[in-house]
Each structure stands twice: as C-alpha cells, then as structure tokens.
Amino acid sequence: MTESTSKKVRFGIVVFPGSNCEYDAKHALSTFPEADPYYLWHKDDDLRSPDVVILPGGFSYGDYLRTGAIARFSPLMGAVSAFAETGGLVLGICNGFQILTEAHMLHGAMLRNRGLRFICHSQHLRVERTDTPFTSDMRVGAVIQVPVNHNEGAWTAGSESLQQIEDQRLVVFRYCDADGRITDAANPNGAIDNVAGIVNERGNVLGMMPHPERVCESAVGGTGGRRLFGSLIHHVLEGP
C-alpha cells in the first residue's frame, strides 16, 4: 500500500457530475479524528497522494446509458485504477460500486432491483470476511445495520466468475435478516446469493451497495458503518 507520511489518514473522495453522497462521506469521516478527507474532481488526473480513494454514492452522469457506464471514462478513473493496481485502497459505495464494476475493477454487473422500484431503508448485512483492510475491526458472521438506497443494485455475475468469486471468497457482505440468516426475504433487490459487497482478488478494492457513511452517528441513523471506516484507519496507521 502507499506510504502515508502524515499522521492522518487521507481519504480522497471523487466528485463526478451527479455524485450526491460526497458531502456525506466527508461529514462521516470528519467524525473520525484520524481522518483527513478531501475532494477530488473527476476531471483532475492527480489523486494528491491519498491513503484511501472513495467513489461516493449518487447518480454520476444521471445514470444515463447505464449506472456508472459514463463515469468510468472520467479522466481521474485512469489514476484510480493505477492507484488500485499498486495496492491502493479503493472503496466504492452504491454508485461507486456500480462504477467499479463498469470499470472492470470488480466482478459482476448491476441489474434493476427486482420489483423495479427505488428502495431506501435500513438493511442487515452479514460480515463474511474480516481479513480485508475494510473489515479487520469486525467479526466473521457479525450482523451490521446499514441502509440501502438504490434503483439498480441487483448485483449479478456469470457462472464462471461466480465460481471464481466463491473459490476466492470475494464476497465481504451479504444481505441477511436480523439474526444473520441469508434468506430471500432478506434480499432487498434480488442480488445473486444476497451479495451486498465484494472485493477484488487482491482485496484492496471494495464495492458495496449499502451506505456505511450514513450510519456513523448515533443521533442520525446509527453507528453500523463506523467499524468499516475504523478498520481502514487502523489498517493505514498500524498496517495489516
């Protein structure tokens, strides 16, 4: 991973035209004293030496053509994938996840929610892996509450990549019920195998449909997302 010279963990938040969760990501990170969040403009080509790059939620380019299909061609995305190839940490939230799949930095693709309606509600997730920089502060099998907020979040993949994903244990979060059971009733959008979030083979790029930045304060929404950012901060400051 990139060396962090500053004591603070630098989070570069990419702003695409149509992004609308960049403020929330910055605000959520501002509740962590060790975090130093800043914005990156999609037309830039320099990431300004981040420890973590966040692709925030929203409707980049109005979701026109396909969600994330146009954003992946933004000038800055070249730098983002190069950053990821050197092991840099990249977190794609909701639209950010959609962009990462369109950019082939993660497996699979997104379909419209089953039911064909936008959904916004609290959601239980089961933690499948804790050997990633994003989940090291969590327990395997732990159930966290993080809201979903999307129209095209039904993650899907071809049978070959599905096999690969299972073999390499790339699934980090699955939709579940309050008791951690992976049921169809607990699946809000029809994603294959209740997949809510996956990493790449190297484990340094995470895409997830739920919004951890929305649950970092007890006064508003809850704290189900704090451990994810906390994991990243500890990973960067203390190493794996």
Place this chain on the structure above:
Amino acid sequence: MTELYAELGLTSGEYARIKEIQGREPTHVELAVYSLMWSEHCGYKHSRPFLRRLPSHGARVLQGPGENAGIVDIGGGLAVAMKIESHNHPSAVEPYQGAATGVGGILRDIFAMGARPICSLDSLRFGEIAPLPRAGAAQSGQEDGSGAASAGADAGFDRQRYLFENVVAGIGGYGNCMGIPTVAGEVYFEDAYSGNCLVNAMTVGLVRPENIVRSAAAGVGNHVVLFGSKTGRDGIGGASVLASQEFDETLEEKRPSVQVGDPFTEKKLLEVCLELLREGRFVALQDLGAAGITSSASEMAAKGGVGIDIHTDRVPLREQDMAPWEIMISESQERMLAVVTPAEWPEVKAACDRWDLDCTIVGEVTDTERLRVYHRGELQGDMPAVELADAPTCVVDAARPVHEADEPLDPASYPPPEATLSEILLDLVGSPNIASRRWIWEQYDHQVQLNTVVLPGADAALLRVKETGAGLAVCTDGNGRHTYLDPYRGGKAAVAEAARNVSCVGAEPIAVTNCLNFGNPEKGPISYQLSRAIEGMAEACEAFGVPVISGNVSLYNESFGQAIYPTVVVGMLGLSEDFAVHCTSGFKTEGDVIVLLGDATPGLDGSEYQKRWYGAVEGRIPEVDLEAEVVLQGVLRRAVNDGMLRSAHDCSDGGLAVTLAESCLAGGVGARLEFDGVSAPTAAAVASAASAASDTPAPTAPDTPATPAPDTPAPTAPATPTPTAPAARSDLTLFGEAPTRVVVSVAPETATAFRKLCAGAGVPATDLGMVAGDALRMRVGGDEVTVPLAALREAHETGLPRALGIV
C-alpha cells in the same frame, strides 16, 4: 388576431387593455407574452386580492411573498428558505414527468435564493384506488360545480393507481437524483380528485443571510445571462394551456405541453449556482418556470425598475427552427436567468464550462423599463415590464355553495354499522387515507445529507442543522373534505393541525408556506371557497403569530365542470433549540400513563369513518378553538422540551382509536385503556347513552393474533345487531374526529408533574390508561374492543399495497 388571443386564453376585455397599453395591435410575440403573463398561473388575477389577507410579517422574516421563495431567520447566522408549489395539471396529463418537473421547479425556486435545499415534502391527492367497505360512497357532483367531481369515477381504480404510482416514482426519480431527501408529506384518495389529481411539492433550504440573492435586475449595461439546459419546444404554453384551463376530452392532446425533467442537469445547475453565489458573482438570479424567459425577464425588470432586452437568436436551442415567440415562452426545464456585471462574466462562464453547462449572454439591462425582444437585430416585441408583471385582477361575486350545512348532522340519523368496533378499527387503520405510507417513502431517499432525525411516517419530520445543533420540524397538512364542508373552518383547521404536528415533535411553529388548490375562480361558489378558506387560514396564522412567507395558487382544478374539493395545503416550519430534544409518536415503555390532551367533542361530519362506513361526506366540521389550540400546543412543546413525554401523537384522521393504534404500532407495544373519561360525542348521544348502553351487547374480537385474508382484514366476530333506539355511540367516541387533541404518554413518576403543568395552563388532560401488552384493549361505555398488535400491523402495513393490488 381576434381568434388567436382567444386561443391563447385572453378575454376580449384583456385584449382591449393590451391594445390600449401598446397603443396599437400587439405583435405575435407580444400577444404570446401577454397571454402568459396575464394567465391565472403567472398573474394570480383571481387570487391576488384575497391573498393580501394573509399575514406575512414577523421578526424572523427576511423575505416575504413575492420572491422565488420566502426566508426566515433561524438564528446562529442561518436562515431557512421555503416554498410549496403545485404541478397538478401536468401530473394529470403525464404523471411521472409532471411530478418530476414539479420537484425540479420548486428546487430551483429555493437555490435561486442562494439556499441549499435540505429536504423536500409533498402533498398528493388522487381519486379512490380501491372500493370502500360501503357502497354508494362515491360523491355525486354538485349542480353548482363547487366540489366532489363524480365524472372521473367512471375511469375506475386503474387510472388512479397509474397516476399515483407514477407520481410517486416521478417525485423520487427527481429528488433522489438531486440528493435532496424527501422526508415528509401526505396523500389522500377521494373521488373528488379522480379527474384532477393534486401534486404539491415543497422544498426547504438553508442559506446564510449574507448569501441571499434576489431577482430584481439592476445596473444598466449589465449582461442578462441564460445558463443550464438548451431551449426546446417542450412545455410551450404550459402556463396558459394547462394551468389556467379546465380539463375536458382534450386531456390527452395536452401532453405536448408537459415538460420533461433532467435532474442530472439540475444537479449541476444547483452546484454551479451555489458556487457562484458564495463568490458573489450574481447581481440578480431567477429560475425559469412557467412562461420561461418571458416571465423571468419581465419580473426581473419590473422588480428592478429597469428594462431588459432579449435577443432570442442568441438562445442555445435544441431545435434550430424555433420562432422567436416559441423561444420566449418555452418552458424547457433546468434553466436560470442571471444579471451579471461584465467584470464577473468571465468567472461565471468559466464555472459553467467546468460543469459542462451552456452559459450565454442573451440580453442586457436597459433603462427603458420595458421588455424588448429582438431576433437577428429585428425588434419583435416592446412591452412595459410593469404592466406585464401586474396582470389585471378580477374577482367574481362569491356565492355560498349549495352543499354547505349550517349545523352538524344528528348522529342519531346514522345508525351504527353492522360491524364490530374491531372490524371498523381494522378497516380504518388499513384505509388508503390512513394506512402506513412506508410503500411511498421507501421509494424516496429520505436520508441523504445526514440530517433526518425523525424519519417519514411521524407527525412531522425532524432535521438537524449541523451548523447550530438546532432542529427543524417540517410537515404538510390539508384535509380537502374539511374545506369542502366549510372552507373557513377547514382553512383554520389546516393551519392548526400543521402547527400541532410540529409541536408534537417539540418544535415551535415559525413560518408557513401554502398551496391553494381550487376549482374555476370564475364561478361564484369557487370564489366563495377561496376567500373563506384564506380568511380561516389568516385568522389561525394570526393566532399562532406565524407569518405566511410564500405560497402558490392552483385554480381551474376541474374536469367536466366539476371541481375538486377546495384543498388548502399548509407547509409548516418548526424550530427547536436542540434537535436531540424531541418526541416521537410511538409508545415506549409498559406502564407509561396514556393521556389525552384536549376535550373537543368528536364528531362524525367530514370524518374518515363517515366516508367509509356511511358513504357520505356531509354535515359541518367543528370549529377550531384557536385560543385553546395555542395554549395546548404551548404546554405540549414545554413538556417535550422538559423531557416529560415519552410519546406525543396528533389525534386526527380516524379519531382517537386510530391515533392510539398508530402509537402502539410505532412503538411496537400494546395499550390498555378505559374511555369513560372522554366527553361523549353529542348531546343526543349522551342522552341515549345511559338508556341504551346496558342492552347493547359488547362485541369483542378474539384475543388470538388473527392473520386475516387480504380482503377482510378483521378478526371474525359477530356483527352488532343494529339497535332500533339510538344506542350508546362508542363508535363515535372511538372514530369521531375533533381538532385540538393530542395523545401523549408519560412515565408514571412524571405523570403527576405533567398533570400539574396541564392543570396550571388550563389544558384538559384525561387519563385513558396505560401502555401494556401486545394488544390494543379499549373499554368504551358498555363495549370492549381488543385487537392484537399483529392484526393492527397487518392492516396498517399492507393497507396501501393491498389497495394498489400489489399484495
């Protein structure tokens, strides 16, 4: 020409006035401009005389009516801009785009003032989407066209479901993409709206007073800059064709007059506007809504006492062969008009380039006080801006509608229905007008921006202000049945209920925005309803000391000659010092004492119970006692802010029983209550109560959690035999509706102090029982009602989807 002015919706009198002003026959462009500026939608010619009655001044008011939005100071160096606006007619023609562009328009109104939108609300009305439990519920039209259209009823439920589902999708589609949370709202289904759905959208924004920008043009020689989307033929004549005429068979032909929304462009427009406003790059800013460049330019000129020249050939177009008059009146969305000094122009242009937005100098500010339109250097029109912005007003003599009653109906004339009280309760809890709105608000992003403290589904939503820690409570309220039965009392009640709702959360009402949805104002009864409703609202606002800082009027809501219910929608803003100190509607802890505040007598007239179980909307609604209302809300807020209350819930649609059921469901806990303390419905019923109570068999639902079939959401129980003599009317006590009532719960150790607080202020407080168990148990007179929470939840949660035929 003669035919053209009529086609454009101008009267011969108005046409004569135009010739008088111009001193000649108007040109084609001039006629198009006048027809729109003098339409009801832009000119408010029938409503302005009445609107003056609304109080609009107050210590907090930084901007009253007349701008894109009103603004009030909320302390801590911050102010709130808010406004509500209708998009009824476009939504009736094309529900998704009509609703979406309605949201887009109100959002532009807010950021045109320099404010960042922090939330949206909506108020919706449609025809019935499912059958009522009793036949003959459909209202027959009034011969004077003053309400309750029956025409659309034939269209059936499918059309209404289509309109409703697509309006909800359109509101979400635009607001979600913009990143503005939709946090509250209301929806009612009444046959009177079957030919004319209502879609009112409200937005609230935050602004630092020093960043407020207004729309008055200034500085002769300054550039007039158009930026945002390109201009096309969409929405040509929308203001006059759609918003200022009744509907008839040609409804479908009007589709080309509906604009198409592009929230992605609007999101970029929002960001670039706020960026440039922070840097103080604008002299004036105005969004383009109804009548496009025409109304924006003439209003900016009129307000600034200057003139504006527009060169239509400089406007970036989607279609190359557009005529000057089309360019002037196009209602293409996502466009703004700004006055910019030559010095700032390069910065403005650069910012728009950065956001990939068109940005063009289309004209300049002059000292002529006239709106002049040029095309390739050729003068196309030359009109005095003030005259354009000041449409001639006309008020039709008021005539009281024939259906209005002087007295409430005697409940004795309504024999109790052949159903158990449990069945009626479950029916009301699951009725489309009362059932959970989850199906709607889960399609809206209600969390983005991380300020939503109290989620949708409460009396009012509560948002935190990150900068100051204050709380903003917002809600929309308006009961069309009430204003239909009595516009004066209904107008009063709408303001009182909105204030009550923000008070339930613990916030103090500080400002009102309103949307007045009425029929054809050229008819006496409609003119009467408009003036009386405004009088009622005005008196209530004065009693609360709350100014009306913005608003919108939507008239001609008629189809086939029948008007909608006259519908007043009040958007209320409440302020609390600390967002963390607030109250919600759900019961919390077993053993808590349940108290009813207020002792207004519940009545049947205008109630959901009357509509569903007697197939009628008739009689006279009770009048709000404003003095009592103000005192009650004061005590309520005091108790919330002193942390005395565990829950507080406004007692409105469906009456006391439904309110209690909602508090049980919101808290996931039951209640055991005894109602003998509650004042009986009417003198007649009281008298008959004693005699009949004993011989009325008490219908009791089985205690076992029943899982009812979708179509009959009630635990099976023997029907009550209809007594011949007037029986004890437990049903009226349970389901009758009255204003100025709130159900609260308090911890036992706090109860005494709370009762003392109420007694000291003279607020009637009646102990009803306690929070307990997993069922709602009520003993009323001789009757006992027990409904398991599970059955209540089933009815409440599936009510709306079931009515839509989804589950």
